[in-house]
Amino acid sequence: MMDLAAPAFDTDVSHKVEYKIRDLGTRSVTLFPTQAQVKREIKNVPLKPGVNEISIVGLSPTIDKNSVTVEGSGAATITGISVEFLPNRELFDEVYPDSDDNDDSDSDDEEEGEGEPPEVPQHGELLETKMKLIELKDEQQRAREIIGNADERIKVLDIYSKSLDKREGVNISEMLDTYKQEHQKAFEERLVGVQRERELTEAINKVTKEQMRLNKLGNKFQKKEAKNKARIQKAVQKKQEQRQKRQEEKRKEKERIRNERSRELILHAGFVSPGICIQRG
Numbered sequence: 453m454m455d456l457a458a459p460a461f462d463t464d465v466s467h468k469v470e471y472k473i474r475d476l477g478t479r480s481v482t483l484f485p486t487q488a489q490v491k492r493e494i495k496n497v498p499l500k501p502g503v504n505e506i507s508i509v510g511l512s513p514t515i516d517k518n519s520v521t522v523e524g525s526g527a528a529t530i531t532g533i534s535v536e537f538l539p540n541r542e543l544f545d546e547v548y549p550d551s552d553d554n555d556d557s558d559s560d561d562e563e564e565g566e567g568e569p570p571e572v573p574q575h576g577e578l579l580e581t582k583m584k585l586i587e588l589k590d591e592q593q594r595a596r597e598i599i600g601n602a603d604e605r606i607k608v609l610d611i612y613s614k615s616l617d618k619r620e621g622v623n624i625s626e627m628l629d630t631y632k633q634e635h636q637k638a639f640e641e642r643l644v645g646v647q648r649e650r651e652l653t654e655a656i657n658k659v660t661k662e663q664m665r666l667n668k669l670g671n672k673f674q675k676k677e678a679k680n681k682a683r684i685q686k687a688v689q690k691k692q693e694q695r696q697k698r699q700e701e702k703r704k705e706k707e708r709i710r711n712e713r714s715r716e717l718i719l720h721a722g723f724v725s726p727g728i729c730i731q732r733g
Contacts, residue, residue: 464503466504467502468504470507471507589656595645595646599646613628
């Protein structure tokens with residue numbers, strides 16, 4: 453094992469090999485209260501006779517440089533190690549791609565989930581009731597027209613009968629018989645109209661009550677749906693706020709990592725070995 457206190461290795465390097473830290477397998481991770489120890493292992497390093505330089509790029513710039521150690525196995529001799537800061541050569545967006553697409557798909561699902569408002573269950577019945585009420589009122593108007601027509605005929609007959617004694621050459625007896633017949637006919641027509649008007653009024657009252665009942669149910673349903681819609685909108689708004697908060701946190705974290713990863717630690721180790729283990733605390 454050799455740490456950073458060791459002397460620098462020879463500059464006459466005959467062979468160089470470079471590895472990216474994120475491509476190396478992790479052998480073990482040990483957690484401590486304020487830090488962690490991560491061990492990575494490289495096997496079958498293509499070494500050549502003479503001095504070899506093994507470089508590990510991409511170490512986090514936040515680690516303690518003095519905690520980096522190197523162990524070798526076999527007949528290799530570690531001539532020295534060094535750790536230095538250099539600008540990060542990797543494209544940040546390739547190493548840390550955006551993950552906001554999932555949030556966008558969640559938003560689409562929310563919009564699709566809202567859909568059209570449900571139709572009032574009593575809508576069909578209420579429409580039929582309104583049409584029935586219109587028909588009944590039209591019939592009621594016709595019945596009242598019959599009554600009014602009969603009343604006018606009776607008035608005309610009464611006026612005519614009162615003027616008979618003033619007419620000359622008129623057979624009063626025959627005219628009275630005619631008056632009686634026409635009056636009876638008009639009265640019977642009026643009676644039929646009155647009876648029909650009464651039946652229609654009762655039917656209209658019944659249908660009107662049914663219409664009021666359906667309106668009440670419809671209003672109750674709409675109020676319930678309005679509450680449900682408000683609750684859903686509140687939940688959607690809360691979810692959107694949470695998503696925006698997550699996106700903002702991701703943005704800040706990405707910016708932090710970007711600033712942090714703007715430079716990287718590179719470990720240089722000079723030695724010859726069939727395998728090496730990189731250990732950092």
